[in-house]
Amino acid sequence: MGQKAAGRSLAAVWPARYPAELLWAHGICAGEVWDPPGDVGLTSAHLQSFVCPVVKRGLGLYLSGTLAPVDLFVFPHTCDSLQNLSSLVKDLLREERPCLAWYPPRGSGPQALAYAESQLGSLSRALERVTGPMRDGALEEAVAWGERRDGLLRDLYRSRAEGKLRATATEFYEAVRSCEYLWPEEALARLEAFLRERRAEQPLKEGVPVLLSGVLPAPASLLQWLDGEGIRIAEDDLIACGRRVLREPLESPPDPWAALARRQLAWPPCSTAGSPLRERIAFLRRLVERSGARGVIFLAMKFCEPEGFERPALVEALRAEGVPLLQVESELEPEPPASLVTRIQAFLESIP
Amino acid sequence: MKPWSNLRFAFMRGAGLDWMTRLSSGPRRPPASREPFFGPPLQSRHELRRIMTRHYGLARYVKGVRPVAWVTSGAPVELLRAFGCYTLYPENHSAVCGARRMGPELCEVAEDAGYSLDLCSYAKVDLGHALSGRTPVGRLPPPDLLFCTNNICQTVLYWFKALAHHYRIPLLLVDTPYVHGEPDEAALRYVGDQLKALVPELERITGSDFREERFREVLLSSRRSAALWGDVLSTLQARPTPMTLFDAFVHLAPVVALRGLPVCERYYEGLLRELKERVERGVAAVPGERHRLLWDNIAVWFALQPLSRLFAENGCALVAGTYTHAWAEPAARIDERDPWGSLARAYGLIFLNRDLESRLDLMEQIARDFSVDGLVLHSARSCKPYSLGQYGIQRALEERLGVRSVVLEADMTDFRSWAEAAARTRLMAFIESLEAA
Ligand code: SF4
Numbered sequence: 001m002g003q004k005a006a007g008r009s010l011a012a013v014w015p016a017r018y019p020a021e022l023l024w025a026h027g028i029c030a031g032e033v034w035d036p037p038g039d040v041g042l043t044s045a046h047l048q049s050f051v052c053p054v055v056k057r058g059l060g061l062y063l064s065g066t067l068a069p070v071d072l073f074v075f076p077h078t079c080d081s082l083q084n085l086s087s088l089v090k091d092l093l094r095e096e097r098p099c100l101a102w103y104p105p106r107g108s109g110p111q112a113l114a115y116a117e118s119q120l121g122s123l124s125r126a127l128e129r130v131t132g133p134m135r136d137g138a139l140e141e142a143v144a145w146g147e148r149r150d151g152l153l154r155d156l157y158r159s160r161a162e163g164k165l166r167a168t169a170t171e172f173y174e175a176v177r178s179c180e181y182l183w184p185e186e187a188l189a190r191l192e193a194f195l196r197e198r199r200a201e202q203p204l205k206e207g208v209p210v211l212l213s214g215v216l217p218a219p220a221s222l223l224q225w226l227d228g229e230g231i232r233i234a235e236d237d238l239i240a241c242g243r244r245v246l247r248e249p250l251e252s253p254p255d256p257w258a259a260l261a262r263r264q265l266a267w268p269p270c271s272t273a274g275s276p277l278r279e280r281i282a283f284l285r286r287l288v289e290r291s292g293a294r295g296v297i298f299l300a301m302k303f304c305e306p307e308g309f310e311r312p313a314l315v316e317a318l319r320a321e322g323v324p325l326l327q328v329e330s331e332l333e334p335e336p337p338a339s340l341v342t343r344i345q346a347f348l349e350s351i352p
Numbered sequence: 353m354k355p356w357s358n359l360r361f362a363f364m365r366g367a368g369l370d371w372m373t374r375l376s377s378g379p380r381r382p383p384a385s386r387e388p389f390f391g392p393p394l395q396s397r398h399e400l401r402r403i404m405t406r407h408y409g410l411a412r413y414v415k416g417v418r419p420v421a422w423v424t425s426g427a428p429v430e431l432l433r434a435f436g437c438y439t440l441y442p443e444n445h446s447a448v449c450g451a452r453r454m455g456p457e458l459c460e461v462a463e464d465a466g467y468s469l470d471l472c473s474y475a476k477v478d479l480g481h482a483l484s485g486r487t488p489v490g491r492l493p494p495p496d497l498l499f500c501t502n503n504i505c506q507t508v509l510y511w512f513k514a515l516a517h518h519y520r521i522p523l524l525l526v527d528t529p530y531v532h533g534e535p536d537e538a539a540l541r542y543v544g545d546q547l548k549a550l551v552p553e554l555e556r557i558t559g560s561d562f563r564e565e566r567f568r569e570v571l572l573s574s575r576r577s578a579a580l581w582g583d584v585l586s587t588l589q590a591r592p593t594p595m596t597l598f599d600a601f602v603h604l605a606p607v608v609a610l611r612g613l614p615v616c617e618r619y620y621e622g623l624l625r626e627l628k629e630r631v632e633r634g635v636a637a638v639p640g641e642r643h644r645l646l647w648d649n650i651a652v653w654f655a656l657q658p659l660s661r662l663f664a665e666n667g668c669a670l671v672a673g674t675y676t677h678a679w680a681e682p683a684a685r686i687d688e689r690d691p692w693g694s695l696a697r698a699y700g701l702i703f704l705n706r707d708l709e710s711r712l713d714l715m716e717q718i719a720r721d722f723s724v725d726g727l728v729l730h731s732a733r734s735c736k737p738y739s740l741g742q743y744g745i746q747r748a749l750e751e752r753l754g755v756r757s758v759v760l761e762a763d764m765t766d767f768r769s770w771a772e773a774a775a776r777t778r779l780m781a782f783i784e785s786l787e788a789a
């Protein structure tokens with residue numbers, strides 16, 4: 001509501017990767033719909049039981065009417081389920097507000113770059129129909145915000161990997177995930193304050209460092225429990241978090257459109273992208289090395305196709321290197337089941 | 353090694369394979385007696401069996417002779433044919449495994465390797481085969497390259513990435529953005545540009561030059577095959593229908609696996625002739641046909657027989673389907689004078705790559721063209737792209753067409769959670785509602 005009072009429009013954006021800067025440049029605050037609380041029972045007339053909880057929760061939120069103040073919807077075509085969801089909302093539920101698509105190119109090279117640029121143009125034209133013409137210099141400003149956010153997230157991740165961050169997992173992800181809904185200037189201020197207050201000069205040497213891989217750092221109760229058990233998430237390869245942090249600064253061309261297009265192809269390797277598995281394996285190895293993680297927890301989302309096809313090769317590669325692993329499946333239940341708690345405890349004991 | 357392989361392949365492609373097949377299959381058995389609610393079986397099934405057996409049989413001798421490519425069903429295979437690749441379709445192979453009831457066994461191999469129970473069973477059957485070598489078709493040559501187009505779903509990309517990693521071979525991708533509403537020219541340009549950019553890549557991988565003339569010939573052949581397949585399906589508009597969709601699912605194999613090759617055209621010319629004759633003579637696939645149904649989604653391969661029986665014994669003929677229809681779509685779009693642009697349209701705009709509004713329109717059109725009075729929507733447990741949205745589609749189509757419908761919960765190949773009795777009860781209730789209408 002604060003955003004509306006500040007004269008901004010609101011967009012509900014589904015996961016995962018999209019050019020947020022373009023929305024900001026149009027004066028639109030993006031609120032990402034990953035794992036909102038709510039009743040998925042509402043979705044049973046629209047979705048089969050075999051659909052992932054992210055899609056179910058998102059549609060549940062939509063059907064509950066909570067998104068009434070939103071001016072438009074953006075659906076990145078991250079996977080088959082989200083692709084279909086976009087059409088379900090637009091074509092079957094006959095949503096009258098704009099439902100805009102963003103197709104993250106799976107290809108690489110000049111063709112993918114040209115297509116990303118052309119899509120940015122058409123998305124911008126569609127946004128203009130909602131908010132009017134873009135103000136001069138707005139895109140440059142938004143791209144600069146995006147780059148600052150990347151820099152801060154990189155610093156946060158690096159500090160955490162080096163053990164120089166005084167923050168529980170719950171606190172860390174609250175800060176990182178504030179970028180999912182805050183206006184960029186507010187998010188930047190929050191990240192800066194968090195870094196200032198929590199960064200330590202020397203490694204703190206607290207907790208057993210592990211790497212968390214999967215879709216989301218959720219449910220919150222799981223993070224709290226991990227915190228309580230002395231587990232320190234030192235790195236993550238989560239679609240919602242670490243896989244949206246550009247690990248190296250990107251050399252940006254001066255033209256903001258070109259910079260934004262380039263960035264759409266520069267994210268870390270992901271199961272939802274066209275990147276070969278060997279790149280993802282190399283990425284994971286780097287994260288494990290850099291953070292000194294002594295084990296990896298794969299927090300698998302039930303019915304998640306992209307992750308499900310990639311995990312076996314990752315597990316095999318890490319196992320071959322003797323990295324202790326734990327695979328657990330989640331449907332975003334509010335409380336971690338007792339069996340999970342027992343398994344994590346056993347996993348911790350197996351870590352040398 | 354190579355001259356010997358070449359010689360062996362040439363011999364097998366000549367008379368060798370047919371001769372061996374005849375020898376191993378022994379004398380042809382007299383046909384099993386047909387149940388009265390089925391019409392006479394199609395004669396073309398013998399030729400179908402011959403060419404598909406030959407296709408898989410020859411594959412055993414092709415390694416080292418021609419580059420072997422594993423291809424997704426919706427990929428523009430015409431480009432590979434111009435490089436002389438021998439193409440195999442894991443999806444088609446998974447369907448064969450499903451029909452031979454090997455789905456669960458192969459899925460379990462993949463699951464033992466860490467693939468979850470919930471993933472696409474076509475993919476798991478194939479990965480199970482890649483990991484174990486088990487297949488009902490003897491032996492498949494491992495691929496030299498993988499060719500993937502995500503126009504049918506994004507899942508094929510995950511699947512093929514896993515295969516590329518397993519075999520340590522190149523994966524060539526043609527990325528086809530999903531289409532909302534009207535076709536987007538920028539997206540089609542992106543598809544066409546990727547196709548063109550693959551030429552040097554394929555020259556490097558296959559060691560052959562790109563033969564443009566051959567490419568155009570293949571395009572023409574592909575267009576003719578798709579058009580013939582469309583004509584074949586159109587014969588099902590006749591009342592009574594000369595074959596059902598259950599037959600069409602089986603006779604679909606050549607246009608999936610052999611399109612762009614003369615054998616495919618010849619096959620459909622023969623099938624079309626036979627169907628036209630049946631229409632002329634009023635031969636019914638389901639004698640006493642009372643209801644005509646449209647089927648949505650891929651077949652339930654492991655239950656083709658019981659399902660076809662159940663429908664036929666109740667006077668229901670399945671006469672149209674979205675999946676079978678998809679293979680006729682390229683006919684109107686392929687144009688050898690604009691190979692790249694037209695291939696981009698032919699493959700980028702298939703209905704599975706379009707929004708649900710387009711799917712609704714298409715289903716409505718098909719339902720009207722084929723005088724359908726009921727819909728069966730197969731909600732395939734492990735195929736999300738085809739199934740997610742079906743509940744809304746069902747409601748919308750019931751309203752638009754004023755017909756009855758049923759959602760059948762099943763899967764393409766994995767029958768571990770298939771409840772046949774429950775499915776039967778549900779379908780019987782649906783058929784009774786048709787009778788009452
Ligand atoms: S959890 Fe997986 S299947 Fe679900 S929306 Fe995210 S990427 Fe798609």
Ligand code: SF4
Pocket residue numbers: 472473474475504505506507508650734735736737738764
């Ligand atoms: S998800 Fe569906 S469309 Fe995709 S490969 Fe599997 S069965 Fe085919």
